[in-house]
Amino acid sequence: MDFIQLVISGLANGCVYGLIALGFVLIYKATEAVNFAQGDFMMIGAFVCLGFTNSDFLGLNFWLSIVLAMGVMAILGYLFDWGILRHMSGQSQTSIVILTIAVGFILRFLAGSIWSHEPVSLETPFAGEYVRAGGLVLGVDEILIIVVTILLTFGLYLFFSRTKLGVAMQAASQNQLAAYYMGIPVKRIQSLVWALSGVVAAVAGILFASKGAIDPASGLLGIKAFAAAAIGGFGSLPGALVGGLIIGLIEPLSARYAPDGFAGIARIAPYAILIIVLIFRPGGLFSQTQKKKV
Amino acid sequence: MRFVFKTSYDADIKWFKHGAQLFWYMLLLAALVALPLIFVWTGNPYLLGEFTAVLIFSISCLGLMLLTGQTGLASLGHAAFMAMGCYANILLLQAGLPWLIAFPLSGLLAGFFGTMIAFPVLRLHGVYLALATLAMSIITGDVIDLTERWTGGVGGISVPDIDIFGFVINKYANPYAFYYLCLAVVLICVAAYRNLLRSPTGRSFAAIRDSEVSAQAMGVNLTRTKATSFFLSCTAAGLAGALFGHSATFVTNETFDIVMSITLFLSIVIGGLGFIHGAFLGAIISGLIPVLIANGRTILSTTMGVNINIPGLESALFAAIVIAFVLFEPMGLYGRWLKIRTYFELFPFYRKDMFRRQKSYLKTERVQ
Numbered sequence: 001m002d003f004i005q006l007v008i009s010g011l012a013n014g015c016v017y018g019l020i021a022l023g024f025v026l027i028y029k030a031t032e033a034v035n036f037a038q039g040d041f042m043m044i045g046a047f048v049c050l051g052f053t054n055s056d057f058l059g060l061n062f063w064l065s066i067v068l069a070m071g072v073m074a075i076l077g078y079l080f081d082w083g084i085l086r087h088m089s090g091q092s093q094t095s096i097v098i099l100t101i102a103v104g105f106i107l108r109f110l111a112g113s114i115w116s117h118e119p120v121s122l123e124t125p126f127a128g129e130y131v132r133a134g135g136l137v138l139g140v141d142e143i144l145i146i147v148v149t150i151l152l153t154f155g156l157y158l159f160f161s162r163t164k165l166g167v168a169m170q171a172a173s174q175n176q177l178a179a180y181y182m183g184i185p186v187k188r189i190q191s192l193v194w195a196l197s198g199v200v201a202a203v204a205g206i207l208f209a210s211k212g213a214i215d216p217a218s219g220l221l222g223i224k225a226f227a228a229a230a231i232g233g234f235g236s237l238p239g240a241l242v243g244g245l246i247i248g249l250i251e252p253l254s255a256r257y258a259p260d261g262f263a264g265i266a267r268i269a270p271y272a273i274l275i276i277v278l279i280f281r282p283g284g285l286f287s288q289t290q291k292k293k294v
Numbered sequence: 295m296r297f298v299f300k301t302s303y304d305a306d307i308k309w310f311k312h313g314a315q316l317f318w319y320m321l322l323l324a325a326l327v328a329l330p331l332i333f334v335w336t337g338n339p340y341l342l343g344e345f346t347a348v349l350i351f352s353i354s355c356l357g358l359m360l361l362t363g364q365t366g367l368a369s370l371g372h373a374a375f376m377a378m379g380c381y382a383n384i385l386l387l388q389a390g391l392p393w394l395i396a397f398p399l400s401g402l403l404a405g406f407f408g409t410m411i412a413f414p415v416l417r418l419h420g421v422y423l424a425l426a427t428l429a430m431s432i433i434t435g436d437v438i439d440l441t442e443r444w445t446g447g448v449g450g451i452s453v454p455d456i457d458i459f460g461f462v463i464n465k466y467a468n469p470y471a472f473y474y475l476c477l478a479v480v481l482i483c484v485a486a487y488r489n490l491l492r493s494p495t496g497r498s499f500a501a502i503r504d505s506e507v508s509a510q511a512m513g514v515n516l517t518r519t520k521a522t523s524f525f526l527s528c529t530a531a532g533l534a535g536a537l538f539g540h541s542a543t544f545v546t547n548e549t550f551d552i553v554m555s556i557t558l559f560l561s562i563v564i565g566g567l568g569f570i571h572g573a574f575l576g577a578i579i580s581g582l583i584p585v586l587i588a589n590g591r592t593i594l595s596t597t598m599g600v601n602i603n604i605p606g607l608e609s610a611l612f613a614a615i616v617i618a619f620v621l622f623e624p625m626g627l628y629g630r631w632l633k634i635r636t637y638f639e640l641f642p643f644y645r646k647d648m649f650r651r652q653k654s655y656l657k658t659e660r661v662q
Contacts, residue, residue: 034421094368097424098563099620101556102613109610223432230425267436271429278426279414
């Protein structure tokens with residue numbers, strides 16, 4: 001029972017990591033840019049929702065705030081690409097890495113100044129509610145996280161395989177020039193991918209905040225999501241989720257079953273696994289790299 | 295406008311291109327050597343400590359510059375290698391080795407372990423190296439915590455004094471000697487870096503940076519060259535870490551955190567990627583910003599009675615500067631200076647696009 005309990009809470013954590021990784025992989029696939037600020041986008045998404053719904057701030061309806069937060073994050077993502085990144089196209093990847101790291105710092109600062117530097121919890125209608133099933137005690141928040149993640153993944157799958165916009169995004173990500181020739185507005189598509197990734201970040205942030213408290217530093221959670229994405233194989237959407245789940249499961253299990261005196265193992269485990277995966281299966285579990293052509 | 299006529303092939307690899315350059319660098323060296331005299335005169339060596347800190351930081355900047363600016367690989371975890379160097383130095387000194395052996399050895403150990411871990415990743419695209427080093431940087435603190443028996447963990451460990459043939463150097467007891475020691479290490483590192491740039495190895499680094507595919511076509515062994523660059527870079531970081539330990543005199547698991555890694559990375563961007571000068575300018579800027587903000591705060595509160603105490607302001611300001619540089623001056627401070635210099639050298643024939651870099655459009659490496 002203990003084990004199943006751990007697994008379910010691990011899965012819930014893993015879903016959040018997976019969702020952050022998903023937003024990160026979306027951008028990487030579409031624009032070849034690595035967004036090191038994805039964790040901070042997640043954090044901002046949570047804070048925006050919190051700003052709408054918490055009684056200290058606007059005190060709006062919870063479900064309305066979720067929609068608003070997703071909208072705000074979509075606009076933010078679009079504007080970031082439109083205003084900054086579009087002017088950097090053609091520059092080296094390193095400069096985009098630098099840029100997004102710096103943006104992460106600024107987002108953390110802004111969140112701290114606008115909302116709070118201390119951890120705050122999101123006021124959800126289902127906070128603290130439990131479901132008893134057999135000998136298990138499951139938090140409603142944990143179940144909700146898993147369900148929402150499944151729904152979102154399914155929705156994204158449909159979006160990419162069935163809609164015209166989704167197919168255009170795939171095309172633009174595979175070969176920019178060829179997509180241009182086919183009449184796809186690649187620049188706008190890229191901005192839309194950023195907007196989509198902002199929405200995913202907002203969902204991840206809201207789920208994360210509903211489970212516990214959020215503070216500006218939780219943007220650093222994004223680093224675990226990078227580990228998840230790299231374990232999954234960087235350019236692969238299902239890989240990102242699987243990677244997130246692996247990391248989410250490893251953390252509580254290694255903390256529970258580590259030998260005495262090695263409790264710190266749980267903090268190292270996600271990154272140790274990342275390094276091990278990179279050493280033995282460098283392309284990640286769902287490897288998609290191939291030899292580069294001239 | 296100066297014309298340098300090259301009359302032999304050696305002219306391409308000479309240390310100084312012409313006499314004036316030699317003169318200015320010698321003047322800079324003389325100024326650096328004479329710097330402590332000011333503090334002897336005022337009798338307050340506090341600021342000298344800041345200069346020494348900048349010197350130490352610039353050694354690790356040099357190391358990272360070799361990797362990022364010269365070879366085009368991004369490492370977000372150089373503080374981890376500084377930590378390796380620092381703890382290796384402490385442990386070797388505690389084991390009774392003389393400083394003159396322990397110090398270089400600690401650098402080599404940092405380089406060796408860093409390369410061991412990063413070697414598999416070096417075969418991959420640059421982003422993976424950034425990720426792997428980032429992961430290393432995050433777990434550094436926890437690893438130090440886990441190996442508490444040797445490293446002191448959270449409780450920290452104090453760093454033994456430097457002892458060179460009976461001459462003991464301690465940062466507090468003898469700040470001047472410590473300054474000269476750091477200056478000497480900096481000079482050795484710069485000389486090594488400069489020498490490397492004119493050797494075949496250094497040129498293959500630059501070839502990899504500019505195009506991996508063409509470098510490979512020219513017969514450069516990609517993985518081996520990248521590993522060499524990574525090794526040298528980590529060695530410099532390890533040396534800087536060892537000196538940093540002597541300067542801090544007490545290190546804990548939080549000394550070499552991820553913020554330090556990222557600050558290092560961002561400072562070389564501000565300084566100018568690919569230039570030795572850039573490493574120093576970046577180190578100066580990142581050392582200066584906290585001092586400037588602290589002073590600005592004091593001035594504001596004493597003259598106008600305004601108390602600005604916004605947490606995180608320093609890093610946000612630093613980040614804003616970095617964004618401005620990436621967007622408007624990708625070549626950094628030193629690049630700006632080059633542009634200004636060229637403007638006056640060529641006056642009035644300077645063209646706006648002289649330094650424009652060729653754009654490259656990435657095609658995905660993934661299966662299509």
